[in-house]
Amino acid sequence: MKQLLLSVVAGIAVAAWGNNLFPEDTDFETGTQNFRYYRSAEPIRTVSGDAASGNSSLEIDSAVSWAHGRWGYAIRKDTDYTVSFSARRVSGGDTIAFALIGVLDWKQVGFTQFRLTDEWRRYRCRIRTDRAGTVLYPAFLPQGEIVFRIDAIQLEEGSEATPYRHSEAFSIFPSVNGAGSVVHTPEIPRLAVNAFNAGVPPEGQPFTLRVGVPGTEIRRERSFRLEKGKTAVMEFELAEAAEPGYYPAEVEVLDNAGRTVKSSAAPFVVTAPFPPPSREGFFGMQDSSLPQSVLPRIGVSYLRSGFTVWKAMEPREGEFREYAFLPPPELFWHPTIQSEFTPGRVPAWGCKPGSTQADPAKAALFMEQLFRQLRGKTEYLDFINEPDLELRNMPDGAEYYGELLKTAAPIARKYGIRLLAGVSGNRSDFTEKVLTEAHSSIDILGPHPYCSPRSIAADGRYCAPPEQGEFAGSMRYHSELARKYGKEFLIGELGYSLEESIPFHAPEAHRHAAWLARMFLIARSYPECRRLVWFTGLDRWEGGPFLYGIWRTENGIRPLPAVAACAQAAHEIDRADAAELLLDGDIKLLRLRRGNHTSYAVWDSGGKPEKTALRELPAGAAPRSIYGTAVRPGEAAITEAPLYLSENAAGTVLAALLRAIDSRPPLTVRAWLRERNHLKLEVKNRSFSDWKGTVAIPGVLQATILAVPRQSAETVTVKTAAAIPAAFAVKLAGENGKEYRNPVELPAPFEIPKLAVSDLEKFDFVSKLNGPGSIVQQTREHLFPPDPSIPWSGPADLSHRTLLGWDEENLYIFSEVRDDMHRNRNPDHAAWRGDSIQIGIDSHNDADGRNSYGSDDTEFTFALNKKPWNHHAPPTRRTPAEASGVRQFITRSEESGTTVYRIAIPRKLLAPLKLKPGTVFGAALCFNDADEGKVRRYMTFGGGIADRKCPALFQKAVLAE
Structure with a gap:
């Protein structure tokens, strides 16, 4: 993760200057940019003139929410660290709690309570963990209602606190027109740079402050001096950036020798203003630590926010607490019951006798209290987030969910609340079973039709565009269900994650924006789809260094290009009366109508998008980019990023578009x-x-x-x-x-040799590991997810040497897997969740562009003391099922830390794959490692198998003589 990596590097780099391992401005002299409130309507603030160090401190009101810092540090396993900070009470109670948290799993380390006084005092707590490479962040957790101030936060190695030292010699915080950096026309963007000099002496001055916006001619420069321990604010008016668009500004401070003292990104978005949020609005957002007041500035009307309530609202059976549910002042609030009815989380007294499932009668009493308090504060309730995944391991999960819906529906309707079934985007019989059994209890169907794969990475790995993956198929499937059962239809979650090491102005960041906009447009082409929720506003990691947020924390809350794309999409399609997809080939053409106004969105969705020039557009077409920037006459083109056009004379723009599209090589x-x-x-x-x-x-x-x-x-x-x-x-x-x-x-195929295997159990494959068919993976670059916070100590932790082979009767896998801890307590059908080997096969090598298994594809899993399992097979056989007929000898040596796999998959289980010389097919192997208490890790040969099934990414292989 970029933020995490920067944190580690920063911690090491400043050691020579100070002893504070947290990077950046930990003294709040330039602002609160690296602290976050949760579910806060407005940004948190600093207080000037009241501080333990310097001039400013951070004020936290625990009645509003809790806050955590975004300075992270990867602490070492079994090593003592100390966190120290200054704090004082302002009003309310006198007790606070501090902990370091890992935002990937929200686990706390070093939880300590403190009693504050009205005077500034220094506090400290010891930090120690047995988790290797854990990246942790400072968090202040509410302990009753208290307003307090904190200052001068420090992390250092050792069991004692030393006097506070600043993390860096010079700090800056640039901002453009306030939180979120979204400017509404005709306002002129104003860039303010807050600077603090902690340690640069006079002989290193004067400083030079430079401001620039890549891709434009915007440049500013200013010379200044700043005494040690002092702050300054320098402002620049950027009149050239007053038109709609995305402006990836950069700020740099240099000393008098021309050396960079500090630099920071300061991107901002300029867009036209929006009317007040409307219940007819199309756009929603998942709640995050982004200030809620920012969302209406890009056209968002709805906020989806989860909360946990049963155990808190009813701590003892029959004793109910009143909760102050405060919907956001500028948005329509749609709450989500996350997992309150998931077995294992239901209060013991709320379960059916002898079961972990909720007793409907007792659940009804809780829901009566909840829905009564929500009356008038929300329109609908998302009833269990992704129940098809939450309840997937229950044989009667669909029936149980239906029973809960039937219990909840009459209570919800009594209080004017409608129930939404927010299933995952996967096609499954779960949703259909629930609709069959309990459709009268459901008002809205809200699937989460994510694409797959959906991580945009700097290394160029495959990521599915919106028109592929599972998004388009899921939209068709769920919209048809909504029509069939007469339900409202909305998208409850969707998104792409972007690797946080990718710069704001990088091509991948602009592709992220383009694909987001294309998702919006495709969704709007379904007349049943009335609303859409993007996941999520700010940050949110998944699967390693990938963030879903369209804002990113980087020395402040910074908008990615996706923010500008979202704002412009809201201008173009929000409250449209009708949307019609006129072309659905590699070129997509959407016509939008609102009253007497007609407009178009056009883009190229091909695997290798071309640039199709539009040189004959009629006057009045007003072409505008994905970010709302006016496109100069003669420069308009169809690319992978949607282009918007208006039509004043009937049919003239459409005719020009069709002519340009038809002029391409056919x-x-x-x-x-x-x-x-x-x-x-x-x-x-x-x-x-x-x-x-x-x-x-x-x-x-x-x-x-x-x-x-x-x-x-x-x-x-x-x-x-x-x-x-x-x-x-x-x-x-x-x-x-x-x-x-x-x-x-054509990619060169991997050669798989023909083997003479007379005795599978004794076959000497090790001697052949340097020849054809051998695969060796033993470095960190082979480890997935590619997340530096996931521990891997070397080849003994996970690596393998593997030989593939064949004869006329079998496909062979011989593998020696090194792993210091072998664990697999899963049932046969889920053996892939533990230490195991998977193989996927695209029999006809025909999956180019396909992101799901076809009828000729197959997948197997093999694990120690487990039956071999066939997860996907051609339709002539039942799937999934035990792979009867597979011969396997799997042995484990704890002494050497190795597991040896000897597997022969018979021809009959591989059909239609032909075991003969010259056969070409796609193949992928996955070597799983799932130690208890750790994130699942794996190594793969060929992509498209580990998390999402994408046979187009399989390694091309050929059966050689």
Whole structure:
């Protein structure tokens, strides 16, 4: 994680200057930018003129919420650390609690209570953990109602606190027009730079302050001096940035020798103002530590916020507490009951006799109290977040959820609250069972149709665009269910995560924005879909260094390009009367109508988006970018980022768009090897006219006749006379005499040797590990998730040497896996959750562009003392099921810390895969390590198997002699 990595680096770097391991301004002299409130309507604030150190301190009102710092540090296992801070009471009670927390799992370390006085005093607590590489953050947790102030926070190694020292010699905090850095036109952006000099002497001055916005001509520079221990505020008016758009400003302070003293990103968004939030609004946001007052500034009307209530509201059976549910003042609040009815979390006295499930009668008493207090404060209640996942391990999970809904519905309706079923985006019989049994108790269907894979990473790994993955299929599936049962339909969660090491102005950050906008537009094309909730406002890690928030904490709350894209999408599609998808090929064209106004959104969703110029747009089209920036005449183009256009004269813009789209070369080609000399070609006709002609590969394939209707694709499998090279050109000659050439590159397949295995248990595979078919993975770069906070001490912690092979009867896996701790207490069908090996096979090597298993694909799991399991198989066999017929010898040596797998998968379980020389297929292996109390880790050969099934990412393999 970038923030976490920066924290570690900063902690090491400042050791020579001070002893404070927390980075940045821990004294609040430049502001509160690295502290967060939860569920706060407004940003937290500093108080000037009252401090233990310097001039400013942070004030916390625990009646509002609790707060935690965003300075993280990776503390070492079994090592003493000390946190010290200054604090004083202002009003209310006198007790606070402090702990370090890990925001990935919210576990607390060093929880300590303190009794404050009205005078500034220094407090300290000892920190020690047995978790290696744990990145922790300082948190102040509410202990009753108290207003207090804190200052001068310090983390240091050792069991004693030393006098406070600043973390860095010079601090800056740039901000643009307040929290969230969203500016509404016609306001002029004003960049204010708060600076604090903790330790740069006069001989290093004067300083030079530079401000710039990459991609523009905006530049500012100012010379200044600042005494040690003093603060200053310097402001710049940026009139050139007063038009809608995304402005990734950067600020840098240099000393008199030209060396960088401190730098910081300061991106901001400029957009037109929005009317007050409306219940007809389309856009919602999951709650986060982002100040809620920021959300209406980008067109958000709804806030989805989870809360935990049963045990807190009814601490003892029949004794109910009153809770002050305060909806956000500027937003419509839609609360979520997260997991109050999940077995294991239900109060013991609230369970059915001899069960961990909630007793409906006792649950009804709790819900009576809850819904009564929510009356008039919310429109609907999200009744258990993703119940199909929360209850998936219960044989009767759907029936149990339906029973709870039937109990809750009459109580909710009595108090004017409608119930929403917020299922995950996965297709399952759970949702259909619930709708069949309890549809009359559900008012709204709100699935979470995430894409998959959905992490945009700096290393270029595959991430599914909105039109692929599971998003489009989930939208179709759930909208059809909503129509069938007459339910309102909304999106309860969706999102992409962006690796936090990616700079604000990087191509990946702009792709993140483009895909977000495309999700919005696709969702709006479903007339049943009335609302959409993005997950989430600020930060929120998942699966390693990936953040869902469209704002990011980086020396303050900073907007990503996605914030500007969200704001402009809200301007374009919010409260539209109708939305119609006119083109649904590689070019998507959405027509939006509102009253007498017509507008369009157009983008390229192809695997390798092209830039299609729009040179003949009529006057009045007013092309504008994804960020709302006016596009100059003659520069408009269709790219992967949606382009918005208006239409004043009926049909003129649409006609110009269609002409430009139809002017592209009409045919594209994709190719797959089926065998060494068998090639499958997909020829796609993206024009508005039918095509007929011949397909040929010079020197490899003679001309073959092919007809491809307009806006469709045809495939042909051919046997070639010569070996198929890795790169070649496909020649397409139409009957009209026009010829096209499409270059094609085929990935080199991994060679799997033929083996003579007479005795599976005794076969000497180790001697063959340096030859064909061998895979060795033993470095951290092979470890997933690629999260530096996940511990890995070396090859003995997880690594493997593996040999793949085949003969006419079996596909073989021989593997020696090193792992110092072998654990797998899962049932056979879930053995993949523990230490195990998985293999996925794309039998026909035809999954290019597909993000889910097809009918010819299969997947197996193998684990010590578990039955081999077939999780996905062709439809001729029951799936999932025990992989009967697999031969396996799996042994474990605790002395050497190795597990040896010897596996033979018979031909009958692999069909339609042909075990013969020259067969080409896709394959992926996953080596799972799931030690107790630790995040699941794994190594993979080929992608697309570990978390989400994406056979397009499998390694291409060929059966060699």
